[in-house]
Amino acid sequence: MTLTPHEVAVSQLATDQTVPLDRIKSLRFIKNNIIGNKTKKDLYIQLGIVSRLQDIISTKDDKDSQLKIQAVIVLGSFAFGNESNILALTNSGVVEPLLNCLNPSGDPKLIEAAARTLNAIYASPKVSRQQLFMGNHLHVLVQLLDTFSSKHRPGQETVQVHTAELVASILARCCETLEQQMQIADSGAIPLLMRLLASGISKSQEAALGALAALVKDNPELAQVIAQMRLEKGERPAPFILRLVRDKSPTMRLAAATCLTYLNRAGVIPEHNNEIMLTVLPILVKMLQLTGAVQETAPQVLAHLIWESETMQKAVCDMEAIPKLASIISQMDEEDNVYGIVGQKDKLKENSLLALAAISQLKEDCRKQVIEAKVLSHIVSAMSHPSVGVRAAACQCTRSLSRSVKNLRTSLVDAGIENPLFQLLSDEDLGVLRSATATLCNIVLDVSPMKKTIMERGIVSKFVRMISYGDNVVRLNTVWAIKNLVFEAESEVKENVMRQFGYNNLVLLLNDSEPAVQEQALNLVRNLAHKREHDIEQVFKGLGNGQLLSIIEEKLSWDDPRLLEHALYVLVNIATGSEYHKQSILKRQGILRSVLRSMNHESAAIRVATIWVIINLTWPDDKVSHSVHECVTLLRSMGVEDRLLALNADHDLDVRDRVKTALQHFLMDQQQYGHNNNGNGVSPDQTGSGNGRYGHSSSRYQDPEHQQQQDNIPSSSSSSGDAFSGGAGSAMDTTHIVTGGHGVGGHDRR
Amino acid sequence: MAKKVISKDEWNARLAEVQVDRDDLNKLIMNYLIIEGYKDAAEKFSQESGAKPPVNLESIQNRMVVRTAIQRGHIEEAIERVNDLNPEILDTNPKLFFHLQQQRLIEYIREGRVMEALEFAQEELAPRGEENPEFLSELERTMSLLAFELNSPSPVSDLLTPAQRQKLASELNSALLLSQSQEKDPKLPALLKMCWWAQQQLDERCTYPKIKDFTKAELVMEPMGAVGGGSQGSSSSAVAGA
Secondary structure (H helix, E strand, O other): OOOOOHHHHHHHHHHHOOHHHHHHHHHHHHHHHHHOOOHHHHHHHHOOOOOOOHHHOOOOOOHHHHHHHHHHHHHHHHHHHHHHHHHHHOOOOOHHHHOOOOOOOOHHOOOOHHHHHHHOOOOOOOOOOHHHHHOOOHHHHHHOOOOOOOOOOOOOHHHHHHHHHEEEEEHOOOOOOHHHHHHHHHHHHHHHHHHOOOOHHHHHHHHHHHHHHHHOOHHHHHHHHHOOOOOOOOHHHHHHHHHHHOOOOHHHHHHHHHHHHHHOOOOOOHHHHHHHHHHHHHHHHHOOOOHHHHHHHHHHHHHHHHHHOOOHHHHHHOOOOOHHHHHHHHHHHHHHHHOOOOOOOOHHHHHHHEEEHHHOOOOOOHHHHHOOOHHHHHHHOOOOOOOOOHHHHHHHHHHHHHOHHHHHHHHHHHHOHHHHHEEEEEOOOOHHHHHHHHHHHOOOOOOOOOOHHHOOHHHHHHHHHHHHHHHHHHHHHHHHHHHHHHHHOOOOHHHHHHHOOHHHHHHHHHOOOOHHHHHHHHHHHHHHOOOOOOHHHHHHHHHHHHHHHHHHHHHHHHHHHHHHHHHHHHHHHHHHHOOHHHHHHHHHHHHHHHHHHHHOOEEEEEEHHHHHHHHHHHOOOHHHHHHHHHHHHHHHHHHHHHHHHHHOOOOOOOHHHHHHHHHHHHHHHHHHHHHOOOOHHHHHHHHHHHHHHHEEEEEEEHHHHHHHHHHHHHHHHHHHHHHHHHHHHHHHHHHHHHHHHOHHHHHOOO | OEEEEHHHHHHHHHHOOOOHHHHHHHHHHHHHHHHHHHHHHHHHHHHHOOOOOOOOOHHHHHHHHHHHHHHHOOOOHHHHHHHHHOOOOHHHOOHHHHHHHHHHHHHHHOOHHHHHHHHHHHHHHHHHHHHHHHHHHHHHHHHHHHHHHOOOOOHHHHHHHHHHHHHHHHHHHHHHHHHHHOOOOOHHHHHHHHHHHHHHHHHHOOOOOOOOOOOOOOOOOOOOHHHHOHHHHHHHHHHHHH
């Protein structure tokens, strides 16, 4: 059997008898075969070449660097193939010997080649960065950034500059965690990167921008340090980078725009806000019409830059970015159909979807444009895309779009979002799951026709799995979705949901490690115990005897404003229930004391809530006028009435209005039973006579109160919604506005 | 409407007012020589003018060797050279790599080595076509060379012209320049285009001493009646060119 020339070449690498020159010749043969050729790379890896190369680069013998150089270059070419090639290299342990090749006393060509190969290896996010931060490696690496030092070797300038560029790029790829960013900064890289930035050599500048961007990404501390540095001529980096944004080369423009985006997001260059709006935004939008890597990355940077900024989203919308993105996405779908090749441009699709999601995040106008661009069907089909990233991005889009009541009622239903969304709720990927559950929150709103159908599909059974997923965001979104599901729902729906979900799970959520989850779980209780005596009774029973009020008592004692308000409204709702329900509150001295204390809370919303508790507890009722009197008497003895009188002068109008109502209740009691009457003994005698008067007055006070209350609900609860959205993920602010009144309607008794 | 007339004297006086730094001019010429790959000329020019070449002159030599190899049809040699200079270029530039392989195929066909051409196309080019659909049609077009007589005109005979090699040589030269942080186009031709465009803008407004032949750069005063040739259409195309 004859060997192929490739097999011969590999076998020659191993034989110790082969003269070094022949081995070099074989390596060159292999190199020229595999560069640019993915098929040949695979072939050689199968022939077991990697371990032979590793042997060569691991030898301590530094006499002939040529052999090592060629071996390192061949390794680098494998790494340019695809991720599985890279993993084949790292699994056989090439990173450590490659890092050792960076030894500054070695051949500059070897250093350059090793830096190139390492850079190609670190292109894969799956490769561990750990080794680079061990021992002396990072220090050695950072020294290589210094092309200005006295260690300058004549004739090697080009090689040294190129090495510095590669090192900057490696550093950019090794900033995955805050800790890594800090270690790189501590190693003294930043001043050297600044010099590279001002070097005037375009590739060096791009590489420096890439590293600086990676260092400041989500790192306000380093962003501040870098923004305050001075370049050689005394200039700050930001204005300098702003000039590079207008460079002729698209890759330079992109690198500069990316760096500015992260600096801007870190909030360290507010003085350049205008220039970023007027220069960086339009340049990024124009890049959408380029090709290749620039077009691919630009939408991602754009998405990052405009995230959570209404002004920027509006501006990008005005620049016609939406039709451009829409045409990129729809064109890609057509190409996929023609060639049947999937996976070529996944990243472009993912990033374009992310940009659409960001543009339509906050403004209804922008959402309208997305719908009008006829891209929704492509978004929905992308929800079932084989690439995880594309699925997550598509879901992010539907999440933005579902914040519009109009879209919930029409476009999203028509596009058939429900099916794929339901699928995504079982997705393996955390990112997908996070945005899918966030979208779900909006889909189960009352205004959405999908609420009913998604219930019928058995959404509730998925909730249990989702809360045990171990991710805070997913768990929070899930509680939020359940909360929306039972908002203003029929008793039957509530019972159905809780039967499947289980009160034991609700208890777990109420005691969750994440305060935001606790808050929403309380909100869920508030919605469950809303409106009907029957519903309140269900929650009492479901949580077990006395459990509900024990939990509320505990939450009230925490004095956390986020929990406090919801806990108080749970009480407001319970106080609309039966005599038994009211009595259970009144028996809890701890609860009453907390309510009393919260009447002086600094937040007006909380003061209002406490007064509602009083109003509902003291609500005049002919049938049980005696217990009402007992209640008033009890509260009065605790000093509630005095507290109410003091609140008459509250600066908040809403508080004053509620106080009036509450005081009316105390006044009525006084009129009926007399002023000094604190004792229990008197009231039974007077019950009968009190009935008529009381019934009369109750109709007088109750009705106007009811009117006022409805005006009040949306405003007070939407403002509370804003406050919550911070912790809960901004996707749900609309959710909140729509579901606004949860449970406040507790006073809504007839 | 009568056009404003600017006399030759006045024009020269105004030209004299413009300060042009001699160093800048030298840099401009050096930039042209380096990018276009005139290593010897660059060396001489550097000695005579004192303008320092911004790059290692060695790198010009390397690029020129590659360019010459392509122009001679020695594609394999060119590929090896590029891989020695910077192994990253062809690994990260699939289009350029495909064009090089395509040229190898063309050279096989030109030399009548049909069997080798078929084998090469199958082993080297077909997989690239699978990876990237854009390359498929180019591959098909190249393969159809086999269907025609080599020396008679055909729809694909342009592939056999020196211009085809020239195009590839320029593409490769640009890639090498970019990898060395250099501009891929010299500044001088762009400046000339801008000058041409500016003259056309001026033509609509005034009569002035004008450069008609850029190789001579003489200022010629147009006869009064014959002006007005600078049409809208050509001026707009000049904008695009500049």
